[in-house]
Amino acid sequence: MxxxxxEQVLNTRLYLSEEYSIREYLAKLLTKLIxxxxxxxxxxxxxxxxxxxDLYFPLLLKHPEKDTIxxxxxxxxxxxINAAIKYAFL
Numbered sequence: 001m002x003x004x005x006x007e008q009v010l011n012t013r014l015y016l017s018e019e020y021s022i023r024e025y026l027a028k029l030l031t032k033l034i035x036x037x038x039x040x041x042x043x044x045x046x047x048x049x050x051x052x053x054d055l056y057f058p059l060l061l062k063h064p065e066k067d068t069i070x071x072x073x074x075x076x077x078x079x080x081i082n083a084a085i086k087y088a089f090l
Contacts, residue, residue: 006087
């Protein structure tokens with residue numbers, strides 16, 4: 001697994017139809033949470049249930065159509081994303 005700084009994590013580009021960095025994606029997610037309040041769907045905030053993997057695949061330099069993510073890699077990505085959120089907001 002790659003060693004990434006928090007800035008590198010936040011600036012990682014996602015493999016989505018629209019160009020987003022993880023930083024922009026998290027801002028969009030937080031904005032949607034505040035706007036929709038109790039109508040917010042944590043399971044499907046952007047219409048699909050696998051939204052966390054949208055963040056994980058590019059961090060691991062893997063492609064969602066060709067690769068899978070191990071439990072260890074998922075745990076590593078969650079740690080990176082949580083650290084990046086704290087870095088960005090605290």
